[in-house]
Amino acid sequence: MASTDFAVDITEGRVLRRTPIALTEVRAARQALLEWFRDHARPLPWRRHPRPYAVWISEIMLQQTQVGTVIPYFNRFLRAFPNVRALARARRERVLELWSGLGYYRRSRDLHCAAQIIVRQFGGRFPRSYEAARSLPGVGDYTARSVLSIAYNLPFAVLDGNVARVVSRWRLLRGHVQETRFRQSVELVLEQCLSRRRPGAFNQALMELGQTVCLPRAPRCPVCPLRVGCGAYASGRPESYPEPRPRRRTEVRHLAVAAIRSDSKFALVRGLDESLLPDLWNFPSAFGASRETARRALLDKLSALLSPPPTLPAPRAEIRHSITHRSIRAQIYPVEMAAARRVHGLRWVPAWRLGEVARTGSAAVSALARKVAAAL
Template identity: 40%
Template sequence: MTTIAGKRKIQKALLDWFDRDQRAMPWRQTGNPYPIWVSEIMLQQTQVQTVIPYFRRWMKTFPTLRKLARSRQETVLKHWEGLGYYSRARNLHRAAQQVVRKHQGKVPDTYEELIQLPGIGRYTAGAILSIAFGQPVPVVDGNVKRVLSRLFAISTNGVPSAHEKRLWETSAQLVPANRPGDFNQAMMELGATVCLPKKPLCLVCPLQPSCEARKRGEVEKFPKPRARPGIKKIEVSAAVITRNGKVFIQQRPHGGLMGGLWEFPGGKRQSKETEEECLKREIQEELGIAIAISKKMMTIKHSYTQFRVTLNVFWCPWQSGRIRATQCEQWKWVKYENLDHYTFPAANAKIVKILLNGHGTFK
């Protein structure tokens, strides 16, 4: 890695820079492990500026871990709506209940206990232990990976597991006993604001004198880019079934993808099916009723990380038949104006927004 003197030089340069240039963030004004934990979960996959208003709203509604543990899952998911990756919210909720049950409501301060909680992996455990409890434990997220790879010109010939291992080892050797939480946050902050993936701002970087990739003039070579899998495209037909001013919605099974969220019934179009044929088949399979399609209401396109969905939405005024919904957690007829009391996945939330703006047309 580097000599002890080299290590100290890096630690000092980074902490001085952090003291001077760190961005103000609401979770940085506390040593309480609960808000720090919440912020770390929200920041996974989501930008700081997006997270800040969600974090503030969350802490207002669930100011303590016990309050979160006592809350209904529906309320928890509603506060996450728009952040995506809802399993993060479900796990946080379950983990809070587990902390109340097993740890008398106190966030544990050992790696072994933290890692047992739903949604807490090596990264989050490291962040909580170093930031909230001042323990010299490493953290490695996407930003830290980039900084370390460049700082020490770490290349493991493209073997991802070996690369990952080297980065964790390097981070563990570098984190100081004094101010480990600030040091870890500074590393992440440097990656987010200075050591950018493209065109890093080396001229203003506090680590420039120590940076091996910079010395070699090979900054762009580190880290080696990973091959990304192709993005899948799927096409879905969905039904807005209406009856006496109410709309049918169903809740996705708790254990699966986007579990616990509400949606309009429907499903994936198979090859050789028309959009309408797909919808009739799906509704028959999901709800056990035949529907008549009145008209196409809208087409919605939405990109998730791993796939792109095209949602063809049809208006289907209620005809007859007894609903036997077997593939959902529960179902409801809901007044239009109450639709926004429920949490929908992003693509379905777009349907809700349009319905709320013009529902008189589809009663």
């Protein structure tokens, strides 16, 4: 690394300007970060034996999900599928059962599909090349870089929200993570500072620092290994960096849910409505802009599913649920049928089994459906 290395900052007008980083500063920061990680890294299960398979599973699970939430799911998943071949030959239903409650269910479907590709095309081992890794379903730029650096010690820098926050404060970079120029600025700093000998440890150290010390609110600056030379710490306003990203407006949706019961069994279908949760079992449901439009949409759906269609009485209960940016108000309509009919796409589940699922989440049933079952 030459002494003419540069970091890129962003002015208030979002015009790029360059600020030199001294080589001695880069080396000191890198050393301090790696020593801190050696002494303070959390004993996470995927760090004990960083096999490519375990690292890949953990990175997929950690997308949009907190570490504390992931740990028990990771442990159960690895017990059931200890290697990629076990995952590749598993039934989709079993994969979904073990993923149930973790959210963002497309991840599990892509993971299962990717495992089958790895077995067929890569000899049962996560590929070492960036291009091959990116060809796998569900593996984007961040995941590929993370797995390759941690599992194979290849020199790829990674950028997520935690890393962006640490770098933004250290180098006083303005902007937010959804801005292209801001991301480019952070990436340039990372490429200059990345440890070529220990890229995996360097990446994990930055992520760990962002998760445990350089917090969005009330950062623990006095114990930060980068506080010497940190622009935001020196300014006395670390929480001002980076700027908050624009939040997507919450959309309130009404959902009509049919709790169809017959012979102590309830009817479930794959998917919710509007292409949501396509792999999970749910009660027949329909969205609407209001309670009445949702109710009419549900009647239309039941008319296509059952003949003659059942009538909907007054709703028994209302529950609330959130899926990404949607705030859902669900009205539950109890429907009694004389006999459980065999209908394509319809699955009849004993009431006792549904109650067990509601308590334990031990099946490929959506969190919303579990709430509905608990309200019945």
